[in-house]
Amino acid sequence: MLQAFVAEPPCAVCGRPATHIELVAPTSQPVDWQRWSPPQRDAYTAARQRHSDQQWWLLFSGIVAGNGSGRPVDLAEAQRIADAFAQPYRYAAVTSAGFYDDAGFCGQCDAPYCYHHWNASSTGYGRCPEGHGKSLDPHWWPDDL
Numbered sequence: 001m002l003q004a005f006v007a008e009p010p011c012a013v014c015g016r017p018a019t020h021i022e023l024v025a026p027t028s029q030p031v032d033w034q035r036w037s038p039p040q041r042d043a044y045t046a047a048r049q050r051h052s053d054q055q056w057w058l059l060f061s062g063i064v065a066g067n068g069s070g071r072p073v074d075l076a077e078a079q080r081i082a083d084a085f086a087q088p089y090r091y092a093a094v095t096s097a098g099f100y101d102d103a104g105f106c107g108q109c110d111a112p113y114c115y116h117h118w119n120a121s122s123t124g125y126g127r128c129p130e131g132h133g134k135s136l137d138p139h140w141w142p143d144d145l
Helices: 038-049 076-086 091-097
Strands: 005-007 020-024 055-061 071-073 126-127 134-137
Touching: 020 076, 055 076, 071 076, 071 091
Parallel strands: none
Antiparallel strands: 005 020, 020 055, 055 071, 126 134
């Protein structure tokens, strides 16, 4: 049975969370709700009200971009994301979730890295500590390939 969860794959270099993936159950609130500022709460609440409160909700903070107040996901997508982030975290599983930045994972290293260790450029292109590169931002094409 699907349950709400938070996944924060740790950077393989420093241990800080590489990304933040949270599935919020219908009619529930995010884990850190008490720490959110009033404007963040208002934006989240407004976004949820535009959709059925019976839907699962995805919050994602990637390496250089995220989905802000989140977005609705149907049960099938929520289950796919939950399955992708079963521990231990592996690139082959995580990539099946469909995040544009693979949730901070380098496919060649099979390891997640944080923003700092991706050596991300201003265009959203990054290189992992081993020198493998990829675009980390869905809105930009790298100028510095």
